[in-house]
Amino acid sequence: xxxxxxxxxxxxxxxxxxxxxxxxxxxxxxxxxxxxxxxxxxxxxxxxxxxxxxxxxxxxxxxxxxxxxxxxxxxxxxxxxxxxxxxxxxxxxxxxxxxxxxxxxxxxxxxxxxxxxxxxxxxxxxxxxxxxxxxxxxxxxxxxxxxxxxxxxxxxxxxxxxxxxxxxxxxxxxxxxxxxxxxxxxxxxxxxxxxxxxxxxxxxxxxxxxxxxxxxxxxxxxxxxxxxxxxxxxxxxxxxxxxxxxxxxxxxxxxxxxxxx
Numbered sequence: 001x002x003x004x005x006x007x008x009x010x011x012x013x014x015x016x017x018x019x020x021x022x023x024x025x026x027x028x029x030x031x032x033x034x035x036x037x038x039x040x041x042x043x044x045x046x047x048x049x050x051x052x053x054x055x056x057x058x059x060x061x062x063x064x065x066x067x068x069x070x071x072x073x074x075x076x077x078x079x080x081x082x083x084x085x086x087x088x089x090x091x092x093x094x095x096x097x098x099x100x101x102x103x104x105x106x107x108x109x110x111x112x113x114x115x116x117x118x119x120x121x122x123x124x125x126x127x128x129x130x131x132x133x134x135x136x137x138x139x140x141x142x143x144x145x146x147x148x149x150x151x152x153x154x155x156x157x158x159x160x161x162x163x164x165x166x167x168x169x170x171x172x173x174x175x176x177x178x179x180x181x182x183x184x185x186x187x188x189x190x191x192x193x194x195x196x197x198x199x200x201x202x203x204x205x206x207x208x209x210x211x212x213x214x215x216x217x218x219x220x221x222x223x224x225x226x227x228x229x230x231x232x233x234x235x236x237x238x239x240x241x242x243x244x245x246x247x248x249x250x251x252x253x254x255x256x257x258x259x260x261x
Contacts, residue, residue, distance in 0.1 A: 089204035182215035207240030
């Protein structure tokens, strides 16, 4: 909108130059024309500067989004692991880190089997069987190995030569920190329960306000970004993953900002 206003001002100035050149007395004409040309050049410079500033903002915006999204993806993976093991989401950062370091996934296997149905056998006087599902516990895998083990170029976990474990990327200890923008800020972490079909369903949301994420950039362009409504943009006033209003663990960023949602 600002660029359009400046362009209109340039067009109006040029029209005035043309009009004055045609109508005004010759002795005043040079001074008036010089003034109007200077005004036109000023507006032209302002237009170029405005366009360039917006391009710079958009480049920096995408860069910061992509960095922050990596943290949000780690937060989401950790929260989903917490729900799998504990049945709910965690609202405290320290507790979530301790969970990652100490808890294990239970690896199970389901298999079908047929056994004697003692009650029906007793009722009918003949051997009667029934089908059942048996769940065998095969192993326990540390959450930290599953989510934060370093991997080679083929995606395989890198073994720690000093012990039987894997080399761990300690980024989980810092995933709650907003990695760009205003220093010392953390993502806001909230949990809740939604009631649907007589069920209490846990939900979570991790978010950061765009004014924090883009701290130090043009304030007008930050406000413009907070008002974005587009399928190719990050809608709303914050960058977030999850939702407190619906059962949703996706992020509010478009696919081109990340390799996955």
